[in-house]
Amino acid sequence: MLLPSVDSKxxxxxxxxxxxxxxxxxxxxxxxxxxxxxxxxxxxxxxALGDAGGLTIGDPLPALHHWLYFWTVQPPEGLGLDGHPAxxxxxxxxxxxxxxxxxxxxxxxQPLLIGDVVTRTSTVLNVSAKTGKxxxxxxVTLRHELSGTLGTAVIEEQxxxxxxxAATGSVAQFAGDGAPSPALWQRAIMPDTVLLFRYSALTMNxxxxxxxxxxxxxxxxxxxxxxxxxxxxxxxxxxAERRLTAxxxxxxxxxxxxxxxxxxxxxxxxxxxxxxxxxTEQGGVKSVIATATCAxxxxxxx
Numbered sequence: 001m002l003l004p005s006v007d008s009k010x011x012x013x014x015x016x017x018x019x020x021x022x023x024x025x026x027x028x029x030x031x032x033x034x035x036x037x038x039x040x041x042x043x044x045x046x047x048a049l050g051d052a053g054g055l056t057i058g059d060p061l062p063a064l065h066h067w068l069y070f071w072t073v074q075p076p077e078g079l080g081l082d083g084h085p086a087x088x089x090x091x092x093x094x095x096x097x098x099x100x101x102x103x104x105x106x107x108x109x110q111p112l113l114i115g116d117v118v119t120r121t122s123t124v125l126n127v128s129a130k131t132g133k134x135x136x137x138x139x140v141t142l143r144h145e146l147s148g149t150l151g152t153a154v155i156e157e158q159x160x161x162x163x164x165x166a167a168t169g170s171v172a173q174f175a176g177d178g179a180p181s182p183a184l185w186q187r188a189i190m191p192d193t194v195l196l197f198r199y200s201a202l203t204m205n206x207x208x209x210x211x212x213x214x215x216x217x218x219x220x221x222x223x224x225x226x227x228x229x230x231x232x233x234x235x236x237x238x239x240a241e242r243r244l245t246a247x248x249x250x251x252x253x254x255x256x257x258x259x260x261x262x263x264x265x266x267x268x269x270x271x272x273x274x275x276x277x278x279x280t281e282q283g284g285v286k287s288v289i290a291t292a293t294c295a296x297x298x299x300x301x302x
Contacts, residue, residue, distance in 0.1 A: 042061055061111065085206075109152050125143050137162065178283050189235070244294050253290035263283055
């Protein structure tokens with residue numbers, strides 16, 4: 001999961017953050033980053049997903065491909081054990097070690113254009129602690145505003161979740177062999193190690209659960225490598241863009257269950273009154289659910 005930049009200040013055992021610490025001081029923090037949207041990255045992802053690519057300067061950037069830009073690259077000492085940038089700085093130094101990008105909401109005011117210089121202004125909207133079935137959780141909500149030469153193009157909110165370490169001996173269950181749910185639109189991909197590596201590289205995502213099998217199994221108790229939630233959201237947005245003739249005006253998604261390499265992942269959708277209802281599914285278990293909106297709506301015939 002692509003996260004904003006953080007500082008690499010090291011902490012001593014006495015000043016490491018604790019769950020009792022108050023992280024409200026991080027609410028309202030901002031970070032501003034600018035980058036030119038070169039065509040090579042978006043075309044590389046399109047080809048990795050089996051599409052032709054071939055976009056050039058001035059073409060609209062496909063939905064959610066802005067996640068390929070605004071890299072955060074830290075030196076080795078600025079990384080955590082999980083491969084993410086060490087916490088602290090822009091993001092609060094929450095002590096819970098496991099973190100995931102749980103979902104988000106996007107509003108598209110106008111297309112981002114390939115070749116344009118885009119500024120992303122990020123703000124920490126909220127930090128809240130809760131207790132779930134698996135123990136303490138901390139939720140962080142970020143707001144990103146992306147603006148190009150024509151003004152504001154995308155406003156996005158991201159939901160990050162921090163969790164306790166996996167319980168000793170616990171292993172998440174691999175999805176079964178159930179048939180996918182009926183859907184008007186459906187395609188299947190095989191999220192193999194090559195695809196997971198390519199997406200991690202294109203988003204500069206160092207999270208080891210996506211490419212380091214021993215770490216994923218032994219440290220985070222997954223049964224296999226984890227398919228990126230943002231990758232699944234990108235596949236769902238692409239399905240909506242192909243099937244709906246009007247441009248997307250909004251997109252929201254939420255992770256429900258992890259998907260893993262080694263099993264077919266179904267990309268599914270149905271036309272809805274104002275857009276489409278979408279989901280990914282593996283072994284009969286829904287992984288990411290999403291809603292795309294557009295106006296006016298004209299579904300494409302099969």
